[in-house]
Every structure is written in C-alpha cells, then in structure tokens.
Amino acid sequence: xxxxxxxxxxxxxxxxxxxxxxxxxxxxxxxxxxxxxxxxxxxxxxxxxxxxxxxxxxxxxxxxxxxxxxxxxxxxxxxxxxxxxxxxxxxxxxxxxxxxxxxxxxxxxxxxxxxxxxxxxxxxxxxxxxxxxxxxxxxxxxxxxxxxxxxxxxxxxxxxxxxxxxxxxxxxxxxxxxxxxxxxxxxxxxxxxxxxxxxxxxxxxxxxxxxxxxxxxxxxxxxxxxxxxxxxxxxxxxxxxxxxxxxxxxxxxxxxxxxxxxxxxxxxxxxxxxxxxxxxxxxxxxxxxxxxxxxxxxxxxxxxxxxxxxxxxxxxxxxxxxxxxxxxxxxxxxxxxxxxxxxxxxxxxxx
Amino acid sequence: xxxxxxxxxxxxxxxxxxxxxxxxxxxxxxxxxxxxxxxxxxxxxxxxxxxxxxxxxxxxxxxxxxxxxxxxxxxxxxxxxxxxxxxxxxxxxxxxxxxxxxxxxxxxxxxxxxxxxxxxxxxxxxxxxxxxxxxxxxxxxxxxxxxxxxxxxxxxxxxxxxxxxxxxxxxxxxxxxxxxxxxxxxxxxxxxxxxxxxxxxxxxxxxxxxxxxxxxxxxxxxxxxxxxxxxxx
Numbered sequence: 001x002x003x004x005x006x007x008x009x010x011x012x013x014x015x016x017x018x019x020x021x022x023x024x025x026x027x028x029x030x031x032x033x034x035x036x037x038x039x040x041x042x043x044x045x046x047x048x049x050x051x052x053x054x055x056x057x058x059x060x061x062x063x064x065x066x067x068x069x070x071x072x073x074x075x076x077x078x079x080x081x082x083x084x085x086x087x088x089x090x091x092x093x094x095x096x097x098x099x100x101x102x103x104x105x106x107x108x109x110x111x112x113x114x115x116x117x118x119x120x121x122x123x124x125x126x127x128x129x130x131x132x133x134x135x136x137x138x139x140x141x142x143x144x145x146x147x148x149x150x151x152x153x154x155x156x157x158x159x160x161x162x163x164x165x166x167x168x169x170x171x172x173x174x175x176x177x178x179x180x181x182x183x184x185x186x187x188x189x190x191x192x193x194x195x196x197x198x199x200x201x202x203x204x205x206x207x208x209x210x211x212x213x214x215x216x217x218x219x220x221x222x223x224x225x226x227x228x229x230x231x232x233x234x235x236x237x238x239x240x241x242x243x244x245x246x247x248x249x250x251x252x253x254x255x256x257x258x259x260x261x262x263x264x265x266x267x268x269x270x271x272x273x274x275x276x277x278x279x280x281x282x283x284x285x286x287x288x289x290x291x292x293x294x295x296x297x298x299x300x301x302x303x304x305x306x307x308x309x310x311x312x313x314x315x316x317x318x319x320x321x322x323x324x325x326x327x328x329x330x331x332x333x334x335x336x337x338x339x340x341x342x343x344x345x346x347x348x349x350x351x
Numbered sequence: 352x353x354x355x356x357x358x359x360x361x362x363x364x365x366x367x368x369x370x371x372x373x374x375x376x377x378x379x380x381x382x383x384x385x386x387x388x389x390x391x392x393x394x395x396x397x398x399x400x401x402x403x404x405x406x407x408x409x410x411x412x413x414x415x416x417x418x419x420x421x422x423x424x425x426x427x428x429x430x431x432x433x434x435x436x437x438x439x440x441x442x443x444x445x446x447x448x449x450x451x452x453x454x455x456x457x458x459x460x461x462x463x464x465x466x467x468x469x470x471x472x473x474x475x476x477x478x479x480x481x482x483x484x485x486x487x488x489x490x491x492x493x494x495x496x497x498x499x500x501x502x503x504x505x506x507x508x509x510x511x512x513x514x515x516x517x518x519x520x521x522x523x524x525x526x527x528x529x530x531x532x533x534x535x536x537x538x539x540x541x542x543x544x545x546x547x548x549x550x551x552x553x554x555x556x557x558x559x560x561x562x563x564x565x566x567x568x569x570x571x572x573x574x575x576x577x578x579x580x581x582x583x584x
Contacts, residue, residue, distance in 0.1 A: 006559050007528040010513070013480065013506055014529060016421040016429070018414055023430045027417070030434040031409055034441055035402045 106251045109263055109279065116284035125151040125309040125318070133301045141299070151311065154319045171321035179321045187330045188323050254281070257288045258305065283308070391454035395444050405441050412458050413437070415530070419459065422529045423466050425476040432469060436462045452539025459530050460540035463522050470518070477510040512562030516555055523548055524555040 019027075128148045135141025148157040156171035161183070169181040181188040252266040255278065262278035278288040285308050292301045309315040391408060398405040416436055421429035439461050447457060466473065513521060519541075526532045526540060534552075538545040 006556055006563060007524075009509060009563065010525070010528040010559070013509060014422040014525075016418060016426060019417040019421075019430075019433075023417065023426075023433075024413065026430055027413065027434040027437065028406075028409065031406070031437045031441065034438050035405055 106265065109251055109265065109284070112284040113279050113286070120283075120285060120308055123311060125149055125311055125315050127307040127309055127318070129305040129307075131303045133299075135299060141301075149318050151316070151319055156319045156321055169321050171319065173319070176321075179323070181321060181323055181327065185330075186324075186327050188327050189330055252276075260287070262287055392447075392449040395447055395454055398441075398444055402441070405444065408440075408454060408458075409437050412455060415455075416458055416462050419525075419530045420462055420466060423476065423525060424469055424472045425479065428469055428472045432462070432465050435465055439465070451542075452536065456532055456536035456540040459526055459532060459536070460542070463526060463540060467518060467522070474514060477514050480506060480510055508562040508564070509559065512559045516558060520551045520555040520558075523551040524559070527552060 126149065128150075130146045130148065132144045132146075133141040134144075144159070146157055146159045149155065154171070154173045156169070158166050158170075159168040161167040165183070166181075167183050169183070170179060172178050177190055179188065179190050250266060252264045255262055255264050257278045261281055263281050265277045265279070267275040274292040276288075276290045277286055279286050286306050288306065289304045290301065292299065309318075391411070394404055394407050398408070413433070417429055417433045420432050420436070424432060436458065440458055443461070447454070513524075516524065522541060523537055526537045527534075532540060534545050534548045537543075537548045537552075541548075
C-alpha cells in the first residue's frame with residue numbers, strides 16, 4: 001500500500017542513515033570524558049578549566065588523555081560512592097568471640113580493612129557470588145544470580161540461566177579486550193574497548209557529594225563500555241582510604257556469615273540505600289555485602305558473597321571466558337539484539 | 352545530590368551485560384514501553400551517585416537521538432550536536448523530574464533546543480536536499496519506496512514549506528514525524544501543554560499539505576505514523 005501521508009513523506013525525505021560505529025565512538029568518547037571527569041570533579045563533571053576536546057582522528061595527547069580519564073573513571077567508578085564513617089564511639093555490648101576484640105570502633109575496623117585490602121590487592125582474586133532480587137514492595141520478586149571474578153586488570157562475569165547454567169559469559173582483559181558469549185544465541189563477540197589495570201588515582205581533597213550520601217557500594221556492574229575494569233581489592237582499599245572521613249557506615253556488632261563470625265557494618269538511617277557490610281574479624285576482608293533500595297514502588301536487594309582466592313593456575317583460569325567451538329562470532333551490535341530484554345529469572349518470594 | 356534510589360524497577364543486572372541487556376527491545380520510533388521509561392528514570396537517578404550509569408542511557412537512546420538530529424541538521428553537524436545533547440543531559444540529570452515525563456522525550460527536548468542553535472545548518476540542510484537529484488532506485492520495502500518516490504517528487508515544495516514554518520511549529524512537527532514522539536511526549540519535551548502541541552501540529556501540517564498539493568491524509572489519524580498508544584490528532 002503506498003504511503004502518502006504527509007508525515008511519512010517528511011520522514012522519507014529527511015530521515016538519514018543510522019549512526020556509523022565511528023560516529024558512535026566519537027560521541028561516546030566525548031561523553032565518556034565528561035562522565036569520567038565527574039568522578040574527579042563531582043557534580044556535572046566540569047573541571048576548573050575546560051578540557052581539550054578529543055578529536056576523532058587524533059592519536060596524540062588528546063586521545064591519551066581520554067584514555068587516562070577512562071582509566072581514572074573506571075577506578076573511581078569501581079567504588080566511587082564508598083564511604084565509611086569514623087565513629088569514635090565504642091560499639092556497646094560487642095561480645096568477645098575469641099578474636100581478641102571485645103569492642104571495636106568503626107575507625108579501627110576501617111583501618112584494619114584498609115590494611116587488609118591493601119595487602120590483598122594486587123595478589124588476590126576477588127570472587128563475588130551475586131544474588132539480585134527485584135520486585136514490588138509487596139509480592140513476588142524475581143531472582144537473578146551471577147558470579148564475578150576480579151583480579152588486577154582482569155574481570156569476568158557469568159550470568160546464570162534459571163536452570164543454573166551459564167546464560168551469558170563476559171570478560172575483560174588487556175590482551176583480549178571485552179568478550180561476550182551468549183549461550184541463548186550460540187554466538188560470541190569481541191570488543192576492543194580498553195580495559196586497563198586499576199591504578200590509584202587521587203581525587204581532589206574533601207568528600208564528593210555522592211560519597212557523603214551513599215555508603216560503600218560494590219559496583220558489581222562494572223566495567224561498562226568505555227570504562228576500564230576496576231581491581232576490586234585495590235579499588236576498595238583506595239576508596240576506603242579516601243572516603244574514611246566522608247562516609248556513613250558504622251560498626252553494628254557481629255553476626256555469623258556462612259557459618260563464620262563477621263563484623264557487621266551498617267549504613268545510617270538517612271541513607272537512601274541500605275547497606276550492610278560484613279568483614280572477617282580474622283582477615284578483615286569483606287565477606288558479604290548486602291544492599292537494599294526502594295525505587296518507584298520496587299525493591300532491589302543485592303547480596304554479594306565474597307571469597308578471596310589465591311592466584312593459583314586453577315583460580316586464574318576462572319578469569320578466562322571459554323568460547324564454545326560451535327558458537328559463531330558476530331559483531332557486538334547484532335549479538336545485543338539476541339539478548340532478551342529480561343534476563344532469565346525465576347520467581348521467589350520477596351525478601 | 353539527592354539520591355532517590357538504587358537499582359532498576361524490575362531489572363537489576365550485573366556486569367557489562369547489565370548495561371547491555373537493558374537496551375530497550377521495543378524502543379525506537381513509536382515511543383517506549385512503560386517499563387523502559389521507569390527503568391530509564393531509575394538509571395538516571397542512580398547516575399547521580401554513580402555517573403558511569405549514565406552510559407546505559409546513552410546506549411539506549413543514542414541511535415534515535417542521533418537520527419533525529421541528523422535528519423534535521425545533516426550528518427555533518429549531527430555528531431557534535433548529539434554529543435552536546437548527551438553531555439548537557441548528563442550535567443542536567445539532577446534536575447530531571449520524572450513527574451513531567453520520561454527520559455526519552457526529555458532527551459529529545461534537549462536535542463531540539465540544541466538544534467535551534469543551528470538554524471543555519473538546518474536551512475543549509477533543506478537547501479542541499481532540494482538540490483539533490485532524486486534517487487532513481489531507492490530500494491527497500493514497498494512502502495518505503497513509495498514514500499521516497501512521493502517525497503522526491505514533492506521535495507522542493509515540501510522543503511520550502513518546512514523552511515517557512517515557524518520554529519515552534521517545525522519543532523512539534525518534526526518531533527512527531529522524525530522522533531516518533533506522541534503528543535504527550537512532545538509536550539513534555541518542549542514544556543508546553545498538549546493542547547498547544549495539537550494546535551501547532553495542526554497548523555504545521557496544514558501548511559505542509561498546502562505546499563504538497565493534493566496529498567491525501569491517509570495517516571491523519573496516526574500522527575506519529577507508527578500507531579500504537581500515541582494520541583491521535
């Protein structure tokens with residue numbers, strides 16, 4: 001049927017071609033600069049002086065700067081909102097469970113966690129078992145599970161199907177770039193976005209507004225395109241150190257986590273995101289983080305059980321994304337279209 | 352910063368996949384699903400504390416925003432104006448009010464304001480199109496071919512009519528024709544009442560039809576041309 005509507009004629013005459021990958025890269029690069037700067041210059045990402053504009057054909061200082069900003073953005077974004085309050089008050093009634101700590105202060109715990117993470121940083125693989133429940137304030141919730149590993153500049157995440165098998169497997173490493181394997185699509189893709197080691201980048205002195213508002217968050221959804229992989233242990237240590245005077249977590253006694261004693265730190269009542277962090281009283285490494293937030297009538301509760309693995313050959317293999325031989329390689333864009341709008345989920349009762 | 356929440360209504364994911372699978376399967380011309388709109392607002396709120404989350408909104412809306420801007424200004428200016436649109440949106444994200452509409456029309460509104468700063472480029476675009484010879488073989492689907500042929504035949508009068516429209520009328524017309532926005536979305540994008548959208552659209556279409564001559568208005572009851580839940584004229 002011929003289309004003769006005036007709006008259709010306008011569309012037919014004016015509508016241009018979809019953006020090319022080069023245009024996407026250029027536009028995203030400019031936006032990435034601003035977003036990365038927002039981590040360093042909280043607010044609108046506007047530095048005191050205007051940054052030089054990145055040219056799409058440039059390979060010189062501008063591009064290096066953009067790359068550096070991405071690295072900085074990735075590192076800071078890894079735990080940008082982290083904050084731990086220094087409370088001088090002794091936790092009342094904290095029992096002695098044989099660890100030699102009868103009563104601890106938040107400052108003491110933070111200092112020990114900081115030291116532990118700094119020591120664990122480059123030489124330890126962080127393994128996160130993630131469970132996310134999303135649902136209405138009352139009623140049923142959808143549950144999704146995933147496992148992530150982070151080691152220096154390498155990162156991998158496996159998202160489970162309802163049957164517990166891998167649905168999506170993705171990883172990032174300096175040599176291989178970003179790899180995504182879709183089991184539903186029986187396809188994989190490689191995307192050479194720079195993933196770089198997490199280097200310590202010192203931000204400006206003071207407390208970023210976000211850090212003053214939101215407690216420690218494990219940014220388990222990093223990296224995103226255009227941002228570097230953050231090294232979880234080093235990023236945690238760095239941000240704990242940087243945010244020690246800004247935050248909102250306080251020691252709230254002890255609990256058992258997976259059968260082991262753990263020190264519990266909780267966010268304040270005014271925090272928009274309720275967060276609880278448990279750290280081992282022996283190693284002072286975080287062993288579990290739970291965040292809970294409500295937005296738009298929905299509740300999102302995410303639990304991350306954390307294991308700290310030695311970098312043995314067997315454990316390092318966990319950071320490699322296997323590509324099944326029968327799967328075919330496709331460009332990134334088409335593969336994304338194979339991914340359904342909703343990840344495989346199973347229904348459980350809301351927490 | 353006021354952080355109103357964390358996470359996504361109905362879809363909380365992890366990893367890069369989390370950013371990627373949230374691409375709206377049903378997005379594009381013709382509007383968006385309510386879930387996506389709510390999700391957009393949640394992501395935008397989340398980006399206040401975690402700026403990198405804004406990249407998710409970029410991934411979702413970049414193609415549509417770019418095509419809208421490129422359709423009005425041409426590809427030469429579209430990349431920079433598109434970049435400025437998202438940068439401006441990022442810097443203004445704290446002032447976004449979900450009660451006044453969803454993120455998608457908000458982005459189109461920013462894009463439209465930036466397009467207005469490039470009136471000369473838009474005029475150049477119309478002149479260039481008017482000089483471009485018709486493509487003898489546009490290819491593609493029958494409807495697309497018919498529309499292209501029809502447009503090519505009337506390009507001169509149409510472009511002159513578009514150029515002659517007042518800027519507010521042209522914005523409304525092209526947000527609907529090119530952006531695929533509904534009346535309500537255009538109203539939100541331009542911060543004007545829906546009734547004003549209707550009157551401006553009616554005036555603009557009347558002028559365009561006059562210029563096009565005896566074009567039948569087969570699609571007059573589907574203002575965005577994509578059907579669905581959008582208001583009709």
